Structures are given as C-alpha cells and as structure tokens.
Amino acid sequence: MRRHAPASLAVILGLTCLLPAPEAHANAGVVLRQAPAVAPQGGASKPMRNRLAAPADRDIRVDTAPDARLSGASRNRAATASARAFGSFGIPYTSVRVQDGPAAASASQANRLSTTYPYRTIGRLEFATPDGNSWCSASLIMRSVLLTAAHCVADFGSNDGFFSGWTFRPGFYGPADASTQQMEPYGAWTAEYITLAQTWLTGRDSGVGAARSNDLAVFIIGKNGSNQFIGDQVGWMTYGWNNYSFTRSTKTRNTWTAATATLGYPFNMDFGTIMQRADGPTFLTNVRNARQMWQGTNFTGGSSGGPWVVNFGYRNADLNDGATPGTASFLNVVVGVTSWGSSDPNVIKDNYSSQFGQNREFPAADYGGYGAGNIGALLQTLCTAVKPGSGQTYAQLGYCDK
Numbered sequence: 001m002r003r004h005a006p007a008s009l010a011v012i013l014g015l016t017c018l019l020p021a022p023e024a025h026a027n028a029g030v031v032l033r034q035a036p037a038v039a040p041q042g043g044a045s046k047p048m049r050n051r052l053a054a055p056a057d058r059d060i061r062v063d064t065a066p067d068a069r070l071s072g073a074s075r076n077r078a079a080t081a082s083a084r085a086f087g088s089f090g091i092p093y094t095s096v097r098v099q100d101g102p103a104a105a106s107a108s109q110a111n112r113l114s115t116t117y118p119y120r121t122i123g124r125l126e127f128a129t130p131d132g133n134s135w136c137s138a139s140l141i142m143r144s145v146l147l148t149a150a151h152c153v154a155d156f157g158s159n160d161g162f163f164s165g166w167t168f169r170p171g172f173y174g175p176a177d178a179s180t181q182q183m184e185p186y187g188a189w190t191a192e193y194i195t196l197a198q199t200w201l202t203g204r205d206s207g208v209g210a211a212r213s214n215d216l217a218v219f220i221i222g223k224n225g226s227n228q229f230i231g232d233q234v235g236w237m238t239y240g241w242n243n244y245s246f247t248r249s250t251k252t253r254n255t256w257t258a259a260t261a262t263l264g265y266p267f268n269m270d271f272g273t274i275m276q277r278a279d280g281p282t283f284l285t286n287v288r289n290a291r292q293m294w295q296g297t298n299f300t301g302g303s304s305g306g307p308w309v310v311n312f313g314y315r316n317a318d319l320n321d322g323a324t325p326g327t328a329s330f331l332n333v334v335v336g337v338t339s340w341g342s343s344d345p346n347v348i349k350d351n352y353s354s355q356f357g358q359n360r361e362f363p364a365a366d367y368g369g370y371g372a373g374n375i376g377a378l379l380q381t382l383c384t385a386v387k388p389g390s391g392q393t394y395a396q397l398g399y400c401d402k
Helices: 199-202 374-384
Strands: 010-011 014-019 096-097 122-129 132-142 147-148 164-170 189-196 215-223 259-262 275-288 290-294 307-309 334-337 351-353
Touching: 014 259, 132 259, 132 307, 147 334, 147 374, 164 215, 189 374, 215 374, 259 334, 334 351
Parallel strands: none
Antiparallel strands: 010 014, 096 275, 122 132, 122 164, 132 147, 147 215, 164 189, 189 215, 259 275, 259 307, 275 290, 290 351, 307 334
C-alpha cells in the first residue's frame, strides 16, 4: 500500500504554494520544489558568488586513491559512437575537428573556422622525400617564419640528406569535395631558408630513438608574387622558451603542468585533410637525457610539426571585478611541436615534443634577443642570415618581425 506524508507548506521568495511531500521511495537528501515564478526586480544585475569561504590551500590535496566507481555519461542525439572521447589513453584530452561543425550553413562555409585567426596561422606543410611526397603540420611564429619539426626537414643522422620542395598552405581544408579556394584560402607559399640543429643532422642529438632534445626547425617563407609577406595575410603567433606557462604546486603533486592546445593534420583523422585540435594537460619529462613535453592525444602521422600552444585564442577578455591576468598571460604562445608518439591510435596514446629552451646542445640563456636555448639559437641563425642578392639580413628586411 502506497503511503503519503502530510502535505507541507513551502514559502520561497515570497511565493506561497502547496506542495506534496516526496514519496517514501524518493532519493534521500534530495529537495524537490516548484520553480518560483517571481521575476527579478528592476535595477542592475550582479554576478552570483558562492558565499561560503574558500578552504585554505593546506586543506586541498590531490586525490591519488584508486576509484572503483563506474563512470558514465548521458547520451544525447548529437553524441554518436564515433565521437572522440577523452581519458582512455593514460592522460586525459579532448580532440575535435576544426571547421564549422557537422552541418555548415553551406559547403562554402565548411572551412570557416580554419580561416579565422589564430587557426589560419597553422597549415599543412607538403614536401618531397626519397620515398615520395609527404606532409607535416606547421605554424607561423613571426611575420614570415614558419616552425615545424626537424624530422619534417631531414631524417635524423642523414647529414645533408635534406628533403625538398616545402610548400605551406595556411588554413588548408582539403576533403574530396573541397574547392581550390578552400584548399589554398591564402595561397601556397614556399620555403626559402631552413635552420635546424646540427646535432640532429649528424645523429648526435641528446636522447634515444625518436625522443630527442632538438626535433624542431624554422623556415623563412618567401614572399608571394605580389611581393607580400605571408604574415600580413594571415597574422602570426609567437613562441616561448624554458617551458613558458608551466607551473607546479601541491595541487598537482609538484608535477610541472601546462594547459595546451595542439593542432595539426593527423592522417588518422579525416585522412589529414582537415585541421584538428586536441586540448588537455601537458607535462615535463625526460627520456634518456632528452628534455621532452608529454601529452595525451590521438594524433598520429601528419600531425608532426604542429604547434603546442598555451593561451590559444583570439583576444584577451577585458578584466574587471578586481581580476588580473595570470603570470603567463600572453596569447598564442607556441611552446613545442609534435615530435613523436604511438602510431596506433587504439593503444596507450600520447605524443611528445622537444622542450623549447636551454639544453646540452644550446645552453645559453639568450641568443641575440631571440630567446633561450634551441628555439633562440635557431631563430638567431635564421634571421641574421643574409638574403641572397639583397646584402641585408632577413631581420633587416622584415621577415622576422615579431
């Protein structure tokens, strides 16, 4: 026999209503009330704050105990079995296609997001190797300076065995139904000068296997037929060194951590024809003396050279209510590029990058005003090179404007 408790009288924000009390089988501790119909009074609104005092830092601890509880998520019509998820590959991340969603207003709008700043500073880098044509990912970090991985320029230990014919297409979008305008929304640009670590070419770079301290390279991108810089068409990001924006505290068990967005054109996602983005934490690590950064992602081949960016976004918000920016508040700072990871997206999945900054091969804290360590040394060498036939350096000619 079903039993009902006596009706209770609820008075909420001036609204009096008669509500039945919960039945005996209802969840204990759950309060059920009818939503009040009283409208807010006139006047300016103010943000709601939690009125309880914040606990002291000494009371906050990272939870490391194993959790035997079964996790789950509620599915809606937009969630499908093929949607990429986070969390099953050791380090949590979320990856998503960069475009205007699954139902763009029209086919001509499908690549809208990849042609907005800062996405359009990133693109596909195509080139020729002895084994045939290939592609990597790359990004602009100065007015006409492109950043990618060293293994997209030459094989490790190959000495002068450079690849050739590098062509960069910023904002590339190239599914089968894409137009030429979508594949080259800002044209195709060619490399004019290249710099990478000598120890990469000679095979003496610190580390073991694919884990090396200096898997990065920078290019001068030549002007187009209209004598224009690429950066004047798409803009550019910037770069950091010595692990800019990484922090550690007791809240992360003193592990150096940063929040990064990683972008590129991995083959396992849309066959490398559409830009992809992965977001999650990145950690500092060391692999046989190779200074590395480590993140979770399901990116595979083709994403090599793609940027790892902190504070990725269009512009900073106007701060108010006493808010001030954090200590790493610059937007769109590239702190690494995809170097290596598992080739199988269905096993433990993570990717690595060489740390930008001081290491055994590049120990100086500054290289001519271009920054510390490997990234500073490569940029100094590149930007102080004399452009053939000009008598002036690339920096003097504006290619290296920040």
